Amino acid sequence: MKLTHLFYTLLFALSIVGCKSTQQVVTTTSTQDISNFEKLKSIKNVISVEKREPSSHFDENYEIWFEQPIDYSDASKGTFKQRVFLGFENQNLPVIVELKGYGIGSEKAGELASHYNANQLSIEHRYFNNSRPEQIDWNTLTIENAAKDQTTIINAIRDAIYPNAKFVTTGISKGCQTTMAHRRFFPNNVDASVCYVGPLNYQREDPRVYQFLKNVATKADRDKVEAFQKLCFENRAALLHMMKDEGVKKNMSWEFGVEKAxxxxxxxxxxxxxxxxxxxxxxxxxxxxxxxxxKHLIDVVGYGFFEEKAVDDLQPYFWAALTQQGIYGYETAPFKNYLNTDSIYKFDWAFPEGITKDYDLNAMKEIKSYLDISAEKILFIYGEYDAWSSTAVELTDTAKNRELYKFVKPKGDHRTRINSFSSENQQSIYKIIDGWIAN
Incomplete structure (x- = not known):
């Protein structure tokens, strides 16, 4: 009886061990098999996840909404909803983070994600497009708060899906400004950055723009541009009449009046x-x-910079430009005979109704100081003839030691990208980025 009892005791013990072992395998497998959808839903401040049709080379696409603080220093101001797109390809491939300076225009792969068949995380900027609350506390629209938004999202997505992947931020134009600001406040949040055609202004109306316009291309080309402007002023009455007619046809209006427009x-x-x-x-x-x-004037300039509804949509841009990131004005001296003034035309009228704010001279200078002294692994792309290149980032003599690079496309414009360059230069650019994302 004792031997029989011992046999059944051992058999029972082995069965218990076997059950535990089986349970552990099932648990481990279950954890590994949790879908990206479930991982995203489990993020603390994610309030909505929608799986969308795959696009570009991505296996999975998601629209994600984060609930973010309106003011990181004052929780009583509440929250707003921030829109994010994730194109998932592989959890071990690099994640290209597109930091938008505005809204998200598309969930398709950008240049870098396409080149590397990589994952792509696109973050809409606070207070633009779908990430705009009904009532905006304009004083909370700062480059620091935006950088905190982006860091919160990057950290959450990294922890949930990509713990071992390299992260590279990138942005175009105002998105480039956004990328620089994010790195200035959180220099180690990502592994590297690629910035396209972004200005770094040191005054609200940076006078370097005027010098650029006086020296770009050839004198003959510049003279043709100015001659057309003078021709327009000579025919101002007729052009004004046409703009009024177009306003009626297209239901357009101008807050500062069509005469100014x-x-x-x-x-x-x-x-x-x-x-x-x-x-x-x-x-x-x-x-x-x-x-x-x-027709030519509008083909080049368009209505989207001054028309009232367009200005309302761009109000966050104008606020940022007029308070921290800088913009430009218009020299009127060449047209003094038509305008009866040689004063700079400015964008003061573009402030939100009932509120103005002084320009923060230090915001962009702090980014410059960061780039000059401590920034690492950032690559800048510019077009030589792009008017925004007038205030392009200037690299110091020590920049290359910290892996800061700048490539300028001869005669390039604001649409300059890596694929705008010669094959030789493209290889040089991608060789740098290859080194940054190598595991």
């Missing part, structure tokens, strides 16, 4: 012309009809 549109022409790389041959001759003159 036509002047600002003509003054903006030179900046927009060089920004977007319009061919010199597109400039109409002096005997052009007024109809074609107006």
């Amino acid at each position: 036509i002047d600002y549109t003509i003054l903006e022409y030179s900046f927009a012309f060089w920004q977007w790389g319009i061919p010199i041959s597109n400039i109409p001759s002096q005997d052009v009809s007024v109809e074609n003159m107006y």
Whole structure:
């Protein structure tokens, strides 16, 4: 009986061990098999996850909404919802983080994610597009609060899905400004950054823009641009009439009045012309009809910078530009005979109704100091003829030692990307980034 009892005792013990072992295997397998959808839903401040149709090379696409503090220093101000897109390919591949300076325009893969068949995380900027609360506390729209938004999201996504992946931030234009600011406040939050065509202004109306417009390209080309502007001012009455008609047809209005709108549109022409790389041959001759003159002016400048509804949509941009990130103005001296002034035309009118704020001179200078002294692993892309290159980042002599690089596309414009360069330069650029994302 004793031997029999011992046999059954051992058999029971072995069965218990076997059950525990089986349970452990099941638990481990279950953890590994948790879907990305469930991992994203489990993030503390994620309030909504939607799995979308796959796009580009991604196996899975998600729209994610984070609940973020309006003010990180004052929880009583409440929260807002911030929109994020995730294109998932593989948890061990790099994550390209597109820091938007505005809203998210697309969930398709950008240049870097496409090149590397990598994952892509796109973060809409606070207070733009879908991430805009009904009522905005404008004083909470700062580069520091935005950087904290982005760091919160990056950390959460990394912890949930990509604990071992390399993270590279990237941004275009204002997105480049956003990327620089994020690295200035959180230099070690990601492994590297690639910035496209972003200005680094040191004044609200940075005068380097005026010097650029006086020296870009050839004198003959610049003279043609200015001659067209003067032609527009000479025909201002007819152009104003056309703008009024278009306002009625397209239900457009201008908060500062259509009279000012036509002047600002003509003054903006030179900046927009060089920004977007319009061919010199597109400039109409002096005997052009007024109809074609107006068409060319609007083709280059558009309505989206001054028209009232467009300004409302861009209000967060104007606030950031006028309070921290800087913008430009318009020199009127060449057109003094038409405008009866040589004062700089500014964007004061673009502040939200009922509120203004002094420009913070230190915000961009602190980013400059960071880039000059301690920043590491950042690559800048610019177009030589892009008007925003007038205030491009300037690298110091020690920059290369810290793996800071700058590539300028000859005669390039604001659409300059890595694939705009020669094959040789593209190889040089990607060799640098390859080194940053190598495991």
